[in-house]
Amino acid sequence: MTLHISVIGCGYLGAVHAACMAALGHDVIGVDVDARKVEALAGGKPPFFEPELPELLAETVATGRLQFSSDITDAAAATIHFICVGTPQKRGENKADLRAVDAAMTALLAVVKPGDLVVGKSTVPVGTAERLAEMLAEAEPTATLAWNPEFLREGHAVKDTFHPDRLVYGVPDDAAGERATALLSRVYAKTLADGTPLIVTDYSTAQLVKVAANSFLATKISFINAMAELCEATGGDVVQLANAIGHDARIGRQFLNAGLGFGGGCLPKDIRAFMARAGELGVDQALTFLREVDSINLRRRVRMVDLAREVCDGSIVGRRIAVLGAAFKPESDDVRDSPALSVAAQMSLQGADVVVTDPKAIENAAAKWPDLRFVETVEEAVADAELVLLLTEWKQYVSLDPTEVKRWVKLPRILDGRNALDVEAWRSAGWTYRALGRR
Numbered sequence: 001m002t003l004h005i006s007v008i009g010c011g012y013l014g015a016v017h018a019a020c021m022a023a024l025g026h027d028v029i030g031v032d033v034d035a036r037k038v039e040a041l042a043g044g045k046p047p048f049f050e051p052e053l054p055e056l057l058a059e060t061v062a063t064g065r066l067q068f069s070s071d072i073t074d075a076a077a078a079t080i081h082f083i084c085v086g087t088p089q090k091r092g093e094n095k096a097d098l099r100a101v102d103a104a105m106t107a108l109l110a111v112v113k114p115g116d117l118v119v120g121k122s123t124v125p126v127g128t129a130e131r132l133a134e135m136l137a138e139a140e141p142t143a144t145l146a147w148n149p150e151f152l153r154e155g156h157a158v159k160d161t162f163h164p165d166r167l168v169y170g171v172p173d174d175a176a177g178e179r180a181t182a183l184l185s186r187v188y189a190k191t192l193a194d195g196t197p198l199i200v201t202d203y204s205t206a207q208l209v210k211v212a213a214n215s216f217l218a219t220k221i222s223f224i225n226a227m228a229e230l231c232e233a234t235g236g237d238v239v240q241l242a243n244a245i246g247h248d249a250r251i252g253r254q255f256l257n258a259g260l261g262f263g264g265g266c267l268p269k270d271i272r273a274f275m276a277r278a279g280e281l282g283v284d285q286a287l288t289f290l291r292e293v294d295s296i297n298l299r300r301r302v303r304m305v306d307l308a309r310e311v312c313d314g315s316i317v318g319r320r321i322a323v324l325g326a327a328f329k330p331e332s333d334d335v336r337d338s339p340a341l342s343v344a345a346q347m348s349l350q351g352a353d354v355v356v357t358d359p360k361a362i363e364n365a366a367a368k369w370p371d372l373r374f375v376e377t378v379e380e381a382v383a384d385a386e387l388v389l390l391l392t393e394w395k396q397y398v399s400l401d402p403t404e405v406k407r408w409v410k411l412p413r414i415l416d417g418r419n420a421l422d423v424e425a426w427r428s429a430g431w432t433y434r435a436l437g438r439r
């Protein structure tokens with residue numbers, strides 16, 4: 001049966017959630033304070049790059065089942081309200097900035113009706129749901145708050161929303177909680193019918209599941225990158241090592257790709273906010289290992305610049321260096337905490353003549369890093385380059401023909417920051433190939 005849903009916050013998470021909920025057959029209104037974003041979405045166009053989203057958005061907007069507005073009162077007709085706003089890192093602090101979450105809740109209080117369900121999806125410090133539930137109960141005692149964390153990956157967001165690894169509901173342990181569970185299971189009826197595992201739990205666990213999952217993923221990446229440091233010191237090969245340990249089903253091969261490490265709008269800020277929250281809760285020791293996870297990750301960026309210097313015979317000053325990739329990962333135009341841009345900026349600051357290209361992220365990157373030089377194509381980026389760095393493993397870069405690229409550069413030297421290239425193919429085409437954690 002059709003449910004009436006509002007989605008507050010229409011960024012990477014909210015826009016995808018709204019479109020997917022409409023595609024599941026619900027009536028959805030997406031609300032965002034950014035009028036330009038609302039206008040683009042209402043016209044069926046996402047204001048960011050996400051595979052499959054343009055088609056889904058155009059289709060659901062055309063049916064009239066999905067609408068967008070910058071006026072919160074348009075959410076009044078909905079009975080289920082999803083909070084999907086961002087929780088970025090506070091400037092100069094490790095904590096999460098909860099201003100958007102608080103503003104979304106405050107705005108919702110003006111429209112929420114008896115019996116409505118408010119559902120938090122944003123990644124928040126544990127304890128936030130409890131606080132929001134109190135705010136809601138004060139304004140409308142018959143409304144309920146549920147916490148339903150989102151696990152989608154950028155670049156796979158539509159698929160991850162329709163087919164998540166699991167659904168988690170954090171609800172109160174009473175009749176209102178049971179009703180919230182039943183309502184959410186109507187929202188996700190199709191997903192559940194596909195056999196998606198469901199975990200119904202309390203607020204704390206639901207909030208912790210999200211940050212625990214992201215901390216584990218970040219730890220896995222930093223673990224393999226720490227092994228890369230050992231490989232560099234011993235002449236070992238981190239890719240073979242990852243393959244070998246990954247065969248152990250208890251370890252698994254996923255998220256063991258060594259290289260430049262993790263970036264983006266989630267993993268880095270989530271582990272920092274988690275550490276900050278543990279400190280507030282008096283259990284900071286439980287998460288001190290995440291400080292190491294963070295430092296190992298940031299060290300990879302420094303090592304990449306060092307390797308560039310090493311390959312350029314001790315100095316990158318004045319050297320023409322091409323950087324392939326600006327997004328924090330392929331299939332995304334997101335440049336938040338992008339390891340690629342961090343390396344490009346460092347090399348530029350140290351006097352190298354850096355030129356960056358990316359299939360989707362140039363506009364976002366140029367807005368954030370106006371001092372860097374950006375070009376549209378690989379050919380322009382590598383023209384006369386003395387060194388090429390692959391820093392985001394877009395498939396169009398991974399499948400480049402080394403013989404063709406060799407014709408455009410000044411010196412055929414490549415650093416593979418993502419261990420993504422076919423080493424033999426590049427070496428046999430006459431390139432000096434170097435990578436992090438490999439001979």
Ligand code: UDX
Pocket residue numbers: 150151152153154155214217221254255256257258259260261262263264265266267328329
């Ligand atoms: C992540 C989580 O995967 C997702 O479940 C959560 O909801 C949000 O945070 P996302 O940030 O979109 O998603 O990207 P993800 O695919 O997890 O990659 C994160 C970073 O880790 C990227 O910079 C990627 O390049 C890097 N990474 C990933 C590695 O360096 N090595 C790996 O083996 C995997």
